[in-house]
Amino acid sequence: xxxxxxxxxEATGHRLEELxxxxxxxxxxxxxxxxxxxAGFHPVGFVMGSSIYxxxxxxxKWGQSQxxxxxxxxxxxxxxxxxxxxxxxxxxxxxxxxVGVRLDVNYxxxxxxxxxxxxxxxxxxxxxxxxxxxxxxxxxxxxxxGQDFWTLNQTGYAPQGLVMGTCVYHIAHRGLGATLGSAGxxxxxxxxxxxxxxxxxxxxxxxQDExxxxxxxxxxxxxxxxxxxxxxxxxxxxxxLGTAVDKTxxxxxxxxxxxxxxxxx
Amino acid sequence: xxGLTPTNGDFDLPSAMRAALAAYSGGPGSGxxxxxxxxxxxxxNLHSIGWEPVEFVSGLSVYSTPPMTWTWGQGxxxxxxxxxxxxxxxxxxxxxxxxxxxxxxxxxxxEVERTIHASHTEISLMGTAxxxxxxxxIDxxxxxxxxxxxxxxxxLMVAGWEPLGLAAGASFVFAPRRSMGAVLSxxxxxxxxxxxxxxxxxxxxxxMERMQxxxxxxxxxxxxxxKVFEGPMYFASxxxxxxxxxxxxxxxxxxHRRVSPTMVVSVDDDDVLxxxxxxx
Numbered sequence: 001x002x003x004x005x006x007x008x009x010e011a012t013g014h015r016l017e018e019l020x021x022x023x024x025x026x027x028x029x030x031x032x033x034x035x036x037x038x039a040g041f042h043p044v045g046f047v048m049g050s051s052i053y054x055x056x057x058x059x060x061k062w063g064q065s066q067x068x069x070x071x072x073x074x075x076x077x078x079x080x081x082x083x084x085x086x087x088x089x090x091x092x093x094x095x096x097x098x099v100g101v102r103l104d105v106n107y108x109x110x111x112x113x114x115x116x117x118x119x120x121x122x123x124x125x126x127x128x129x130x131x132x133x134x135x136x137x138x139x140x141x142x143x144x145x146g147q148d149f150w151t152l153n154q155t156g157y158a159p160q161g162l163v164m165g166t167c168v169y170h171i172a173h174r175g176l177g178a179t180l181g182s183a184g185x186x187x188x189x190x191x192x193x194x195x196x197x198x199x200x201x202x203x204x205x206x207x208q209d210e211x212x213x214x215x216x217x218x219x220x221x222x223x224x225x226x227x228x229x230x231x232x233x234x235x236x237x238x239x240x241l242g243t244a245v246d247k248t249x250x251x252x253x254x255x256x257x258x259x260x261x262x263x264x265x
Numbered sequence: 266x267x268g269l270t271p272t273n274g275d276f277d278l279p280s281a282m283r284a285a286l287a288a289y290s291g292g293p294g295s296g297x298x299x300x301x302x303x304x305x306x307x308x309x310n311l312h313s314i315g316w317e318p319v320e321f322v323s324g325l326s327v328y329s330t331p332p333m334t335w336t337w338g339q340g341x342x343x344x345x346x347x348x349x350x351x352x353x354x355x356x357x358x359x360x361x362x363x364x365x366x367x368x369x370x371x372x373x374x375x376e377v378e379r380t381i382h383a384s385h386t387e388i389s390l391m392g393t394a395x396x397x398x399x400x401x402x403i404d405x406x407x408x409x410x411x412x413x414x415x416x417x418x419x420x421l422m423v424a425g426w427e428p429l430g431l432a433a434g435a436s437f438v439f440a441p442r443r444s445m446g447a448v449l450s451x452x453x454x455x456x457x458x459x460x461x462x463x464x465x466x467x468x469x470x471x472x473m474e475r476m477q478x479x480x481x482x483x484x485x486x487x488x489x490x491x492k493v494f495e496g497p498m499y500f501a502s503x504x505x506x507x508x509x510x511x512x513x514x515x516x517x518x519x520x521h522r523r524v525s526p527t528m529v530v531s532v533d534d535d536d537v538l539x540x541x542x543x544x545x
Contacts, residue, residue, distance in 0.1 A: 050462060
């Protein structure tokens, strides 16, 4: 499991060594654990990657909608760093993939201009010994839960990678004239609509580009998150996230779902 | 588990329910009434694998942290990590003793309540003590603890695994400082703060590693439902705490038993797709 070029902090070494002795750790619930086993995988360890990143400053024009490329770049870089470190940990454990990946951004009081980007998930290994590495020769990553992972598996598709696209966009303020002109009227605000549209499209396109690079045939479970972080109300990050999937085998027999009336309340 | 197929014949609901009710009224095998915070569903789940609740048990420990522990320094705050570890293991030992005294073999659905103050760490564990129906008491050292719900415990046992205990790890560190020069020169840049990353990384790793060592000491082969908590202390924002705990498990039988799930469509009403609300 020797990994030549790894930029993981030294402290990870010992923890991962222990995991190679046969103990696994995982944040999967019992349900998920059993379903991952059912899908033919065994968890090998809880893996994570983190990066504390200082996000630069970019001036915005009050009345102009535009992408803030420097901020977009920062959000991309920082997430990539965290994801790559998580993948490295998984590769070190000899895993085939990581399921249940969560990406988080933390802010600490002592570093308000910096944010910690974290990626965590459970590394899994195929029990039949056949490698499930993706087109780039890396363990696949996926934000699917254990339940979704099993269901996807039943359809003959396999996750290839967690793909994302991001775009930090500044939406123009409306001039006083425009505000007054539309007061009391039902009108669409085309500049707002257009700005939001464009930002979303950019994020989605970037996500699709990532999926294409993995040779995937589709993306499932796409989520679109819009956050202002700490930039004020007119600067928004659009983040598109999803799991790129590809057909790898014939679909297993999907039985007809049984209808149940749950006794829970 | 709780969704019962109307036509499902192999789950003998009435007899399981009778057994559960008998246990409540001090019927066969219990000697006295039981107390538990289990729901009816969970109670039935337990009985389906031949286990029964015995008593609601708790363990509590308040462990002091020396003064001046949190004043500014560098690296790990070992005194805080130590008192967390002590509080946890003492509370656990008390929980085990109480459970063993009640004649239980394990405690499930353990709720971990924790408060970390500048002067002390308080850990309280509460859960339902359980045992195989009518079995004899065992030593406190052999009692297991798990924060898995009774339902998850049942599932785990059905799949051929068993919980061994709750493993926890904690690590508290001081946030590193940046020189004024560095702050100014990085003001407008996109740059990774590598010393911060390393400090947080190593603290998180230390907490996880302590949890793993505890799991290995219990001869476990895995830890499920690991929960990781992290964040600054409310009384000292320059200190960051990392804690992790989870249930240690081991294969009870020779091999994992497949659970062969069935796909179901729930006809519950909680997915309301469209809801008209008053436009404000």
